[in-house]
Amino acid sequence: MSGSTRRSGRDVITVVAFSISYDERALLARGLGLEHLRELLKRLGRPILRASASLAYGGHWKRSEDNFTFDLLELVSAEQADNTAGGPDTSKVIGRLYNHVAWPHYLDITPRIEATWVDACRIIRVSQERAGISAADVVEDPNETTERARFNKAVVLSAMRRIAMQGGVINTPDAPQEEVPAVHARIMLGGRADRYSGFMPGLFEEALVTLELGCPLYVLGGFGGVSQLLSEAMLGAGELPPALTEAGQRRSNPELPGLADLCGRFAMPAPIPSVGDAYRKLAQLILEVRANPEQRLRTGLSRAETVELMTTRDISSAVRLVRKGLYCQLSLPIWQA
Secondary structure: OOOEEEEOOEEEEOEEEEEEEOOHHHHHOOOOOHHHHHHHHHHHHHHHHHOOOEEEEOOOOOOOOOOOHHHHHHHHHHHHHHHOOOOOOOOOOOOOEEEEEEOOHHHHOOHHHHHHOOOOEEEEEEOOOOOOOOHHHOOOOOOOOOHHHHHHHHHHHHHHHHHHHHOEEEOOOOOOOEEEOOOOEEEEEEOOOOOOOOOOOHHHHHHHHHHHOOOOEEEEHHHOHHHHHHHHHHHOOOOOOHHHOHHHHHHHOOOHHHHHHHHHHOOOOOOOOOHHHHHHHHHHHHHHHHHOHHHHOOOOOOHHHHHHHHHOOOHHHHHHHHHHHHHHHHOOOOOOO
16 A cells, blocks of 8 residues: 555545644643644654655745744655665655645745755645636735735635645646645644634634545644634534634634625635635534544544544544544555554
């Protein structure tokens, strides 16, 4: 078994996406810090790469505590270096990182930066046009602060998350068109429910599109943040907590009411839903998960194992269960890795 499958007579690269960001308060409350989150990321990502599968992450290219692009780049590069050093895994193909970057953040990526990481990473730039925004509505100045600019930035973020799940192509001048594989499964941990610039917190939207497409979703709620909110809601009962509703987010995020209003004034490119529709769909999907978590999340685990995965605060247990699930669902040979 390897990190590729057969589809329509051709090899398809298996891709596992990470939804991850840093919620300092949630980790400190568990006696953990940023270094523990990074260690968990490496322990999850390393065996996937060694199984010849690839990773996906929608991060920007500025070093900050809540951005893990460089952690993943360095992990891929280290695994590639180990693989060429004559070790026992020399014959294996090491996966790479597919980095989806929304406008205007990809403007920070210079040709020099891209060339530095060309062996480890493929960058997928999601422009306003690729997000479905008409030429007449494209904003030229990335620093513009108009309502149209705010709306376009949110639209492109939503489009980026859908494009990552569905795959696509990279068009490079004077080079053959390169196909980008779709995401096959997603691992979710941490995450912030505030200070976001899109229509909803990024991990909410990534959970939404992953569940809509029926791909395996591994929610590591024991490490706090948005992942904990989702995990508790999926395993709970009764009404959803306010943070998972449009009304609750309108109260906690002062930018959201204005953005939601713009959805009615400006054309929303298909298939991106309005703010209200997105929260209603997320609520519906959470209720579906409650009825049968292991089946609806497609974890490849038993009910008891799925609950443990979503609640454990033990890094080793979380890694073990994700590896087993990916082995069962994607045939990645990492269960005993």
